[in-house]
Amino acid sequence: MSTKDEILSRIRKNTGRRYEMPDLSLEAITYEDKVASFSEILKAMGGEAVVLEKGEDVNEVIRHAFPKAKRIGSTLPEITCATFNPDDVDDPRELNGTDLSVVRGSFGVVENGAVWLPRETRYKAVYFISDALVILLDRNQLVNNMNEAYQQLACMEYDYGVFMSGPSKTADIEQALVFGAHGPMRVVVILM
């Protein structure tokens, strides 16, 4: 008998009462002004939200937020302030030392300031390796809560995806909050 069969037969032997799957319908929290609430909650998570005003150039906004960034990676054609395309490198390790990456988010979640980022680049390291990350997000693509978020995901394809809520952080030394444990120290979401 294979290990799998052994485990499954023990499960069958030991399972007592079989419970029904509950009805998951739920009246979950909603937000009147999604953009304002998303911005506020993202800030509490350590991130920043910037609403792009009419006529504003996204590249200027990025340069203004990160005046010192020298090595800027992006696969997005409209990001003209990028200095290289991370899809062009042959090894993801070469991305180490990137000051700023600019990526596109698919939708945001108001209740926790998260943005769904399916891997759209050649290497997933793009989302984690740079010192700072800018996420471009359509401001009409905000859902209220994670229940809605997973309904949204039901019709989406991805190999890898992450709900990212603000920068990388840790409190492992005496519960003192520090940003930039391993991933980006700053995360700015530009609501387009």
Next chain:
Amino acid sequence: MSTKHAGNAARFIANRDEEKWHDQTLWLVRQKRDKMSHSLPEWERLRDLACAIKLYSNSHLDTLLEEFERNAIANGAVVHWAKDAEEHNRIVLELLRRHSAKNLIKSKSMLTEECEMNAYLMEQGIDVIESDLGERILQLMNLKPSHIVMPAIHIKREAVGKMMEEKMGTEPGNSDPTYLTHAARKNLREKFLHADVAMTGANFAVASTGEIVVCTNEGNADMCTSFPKLHIATFGMEKIVPNRESLGVFTRLLARSGTGQPATSYTSHYRRPEPGSEFHIIIVDNGRSDILADSEHVRTLNCIRCGECMNTCPVYRRSGGYSYTYFIPGPIGINLGMLHDPERYADNVSACSLCLSCSNVCPVKVDLGEQIYRWRQRLDAYGKANPEKKLISAGMKVLMDRPFLFNTALKFAPIVNHAPRFLIYNRLNAWGQERELPQFAKKSFNEMWKQGEVK
């Protein structure tokens, strides 16, 4: 001292300042959780749903695990089954050997702790690197976690600074958490870039899609898996959830309960291997299928390892994780230890005041305190009942069964008020070692009642 827990706790509380800090810091996390739970009107409904989903999934493990396996294989992953820790560790080692790996970088996983995997792999010459900052600090100090979510909560910054000065060459005497964290970031960055194989646990494994979900604040799981050509993910089989809709319930509860945040910074979904890479998933039993047969304790399988029961527990907060003899401390650890080996871990069941705070905050409604109470009723059967307490219980039974004797004893009880201290406060009276006895009333309630003094 009556139990190992009590003995260890006495050592922990000997440093009153650190005990106070530990107690207050964890209580602060509990208060953050309350703030989060009060901000969602549907909080209690979410807890009910989470519990009901777990009762469903843990009573359908046979079908859900097979469904998960089918979907994971269709996604391009390789699925392994391990009946115990030994088989789990052997599978990992074989994969490492096949890839000629010399090192393994991993994110935090209570399952690999349970399997004592690191020690096993290191013996085989594999360099195992923990990448969660707290776990890495402990690994370099040769210590074990004292909390399942905040593993290094018991270590002071000065001790971390001193260790990092030795191991990473940080500035002598600098114990600033920001400085130390960023020094560790730099040091671990090199480890990520030069890792041969990556390993993660899983907070959730989704049957309907065959994907696994890992939650971290540091982003270390994602950094681990960004460079090596092999990702091994391992999970205990109760981590299975039926579908993505269920994830909507659990991801809303996990971080709010555990650390008082609306979400972890990263909720990562691993579905298919990156092009040119391999993705192996290990499904582990290691005693879980036996728990299914124990109807009084089967709900421990609901646990999503948020750590909230530790933060709220007055005994854990004031005695520290090392006071418990099982590797998972606190209310959930007491129960899991007893399920694993009741004779070996019976000492922990006394580490509970039965206040039931844990049961009241558990996001998946594990009846933690009630279960501890039930374990205590079974202690005598394991030959682990405290002989002093047994003697007292037997004495109480004699008294309670004989009203005349009981009333006479009560009448003479106030004599104790005037007895010399050495007669009352001595080694035979464990209760009196840390407390003063109350004064016995001159007149019993019974007497007062009979004399019409009770209105």
